Amino acid sequence: MAAQGSEARKSIFRTALILSGLTMFEFFIAFTKHLYPSMFGISEAAAHTIVVVTFIILTLFKAFYIVAEFMHLGHEVKRLAWSILIPFLFIVWLIIGLTLEGDYWGKLSSSEQVNVPEMIDLRA
Amino acid sequence: MADVAVDKKALIEGERPIMNASYGKLMMWFFLVSDAFTFSTLLVAYGALRISAVSDGWSWAYPEDVFTHVPLLYEIWHIEAPLLFVGLMTFVLILSSVTMVLAVEAGHRKSQKEVAKWVFWTIIGGAAFLSCQAYEWYHFISGTPNGGVLVPTALVEEYDLGGGIPDYEDLQIVEFRLPGHGQEGEGHEGGDHAVTSLELFNGDKITDSEAIEKILDDAHHTHAGTYYLEKADAERLRIPDLENNLFVKAYWVTNSEGKVSAIRLTNGRQINGPIAFLNEVQEEANHWETQGGANLVANQYGPADFAGLFFFVTGFHGTHVFSGVLLLIMLYLNVRKGTYERRGHYEMTEKIGLYWHFVDLVWVFVFTFFYLI
Numbered sequence: 371m372a373a374q375g376s377e378a379r380k381s382i383f384r385t386a387l388i389l390s391g392l393t394m395f396e397f398f399i400a401f402t403k404h405l406y407p408s409m410f411g412i413s414e415a416a417a418h419t420i421v422v423v424t425f426i427i428l429t430l431f432k433a434f435y436i437v438a439e440f441m442h443l444g445h446e447v448k449r450l451a452w453s454i455l456i457p458f459l460f461i462v463w464l465i466i467g468l469t470l471e472g473d474y475w476g477k478l479s480s481s482e483q484v485n486v487p488e489m490i491d492l493r494a
Numbered sequence: 495m496a497d498v499a500v501d502k503k504a505l506i507e508g509e510r511p512i513m514n515a516s517y518g519k520l521m522m523w524f525f526l527v528s529d530a531f532t533f534s535t536l537l538v539a540y541g542a543l544r545i546s547a548v549s550d551g552w553s554w555a556y557p558e559d560v561f562t563h564v565p566l567l568y569e570i571w572h573i574e575a576p577l578l579f580v581g582l583m584t585f586v587l588i589l590s591s592v593t594m595v596l597a598v599e600a601g602h603r604k605s606q607k608e609v610a611k612w613v614f615w616t617i618i619g620g621a622a623f624l625s626c627q628a629y630e631w632y633h634f635i636s637g638t639p640n641g642g643v644l645v646p647t648a649l650v651e652e653y654d655l656g657g658g659i660p661d662y663e664d665l666q667i668v669e670f671r672l673p674g675h676g677q678e679g680e681g682h683e684g685g686d687h688a689v690t691s692l693e694l695f696n697g698d699k700i701t702d703s704e705a706i707e708k709i710l711d712d713a714h715h716t717h718a719g720t721y722y723l724e725k726a727d728a729e730r731l732r733i734p735d736l737e738n739n740l741f742v743k744a745y746w747v748t749n750s751e752g753k754v755s756a757i758r759l760t761n762g763r764q765i766n767g768p769i770a771f772l773n774e775v776q777e778e779a780n781h782w783e784t785q786g787g788a789n790l791v792a793n794q795y796g797p798a799d800f801a802g803l804f805f806f807v808t809g810f811h812g813t814h815v816f817s818g819v820l821l822l823i824m825l826y827l828n829v830r831k832g833t834y835e836r837r838g839h840y841e842m843t844e845k846i847g848l849y850w851h852f853v854d855l856v857w858v859f860v861f862t863f864f865y866l867i
Binding site: 375378379382383386389390393396397400401422425426428429432433436437439440441442446447449450453454457458460461464465468469471472473474475476477479 | 513514515520523527530531534535542543545547548549550551577581585588589591592594595596599602603844851852854855859862866867
């Protein structure tokens, strides 16, 4: 068993503070992101990519704190933690696979962007 | 081999726990891992469809244009505040997670009173979150008063497009407004003063009081303060003015450069051209603006998939919150009855706590992918 009583509560409030802080930081970015291209002198596409990557990293941080502290997985036996986490490698694969696939679906329907081998006119 | 006796009772009741976790908690983890896979596939499907829409040249919905309603701010002062409300929802869910973990901690100390108190506050948090979600869905479904456009059926037929639209007849409506009644939220059943005229969208007026009464009997009202009749009802009334004023409702579809490049009808059928047709619709659009909205196949905010995915993913998450609230109520009643006091431990709090934190965890991801990116 982990810490009891007031010490346990202290760690709960610390985690809650971190989660709220990260969420507020996300909102700060969401409300100011339109200023970034001119503020830092970067292209809109680059600013967009940076913002999206930042959001995903912050989300993973929040997920870590919820799972490790609130769900207590950080204090369980290491074998249990790994048995729960390792299956998610499949999801990592799914994300990579379907991200590439989704891009391809779109290009299929906008036909001018797909490399279609030149048609051979059989009547000629 | 034969002398290796497995003590089944010890395994199940947790006297000899596997990996130092009780049977009940291990099974909850089993369930949560499988549930996390389900949510992952939903979110990955969202990603794939969103990327495919963008690489196809359409623009996705901008969350800050979609989620702008805040209770009271909107109803009383008509102020729109993007993302503010969803921030409140996120905060409510984080808070309820904190009260839940405080309940678990009180359970370790076997303090019946404190467990009951914190579980109670968690129930309140869950119920508050569900109410917020109901408000948000309501505004997403009903849309904004200028989100839709009415396309005259005469124009659709001029370009010979009607034949390609499934259920084209059912889509046709006659829209009108009652002069002096144009305020949002005011239903016609509420007004006692007699309606003396009724203005169709092309400016024609109907002043015959008998006809108006018949029309209002069958009319539906929109949140933009206008009313509409379905084609079948309009034909039954045999009022020529109505039959010359048939429209189909549509939403703008923009490409990745933000330019209108198609319209989508409320049944999901998208019309990509001809360009001359779209141009004509756009030129007349400001006369024919109407209530927007969202359903599973079409919405005013972006690609059709956006609304479908929003309903499915946030709905599935909301269902989890709802069943979590039911579990918490069960837990609360049992704590009050002293069930866990008699059992000697508060493990049920930990198991339901795991589920509740998982729901919070899912929201963290839903929030990022639907509201931030």
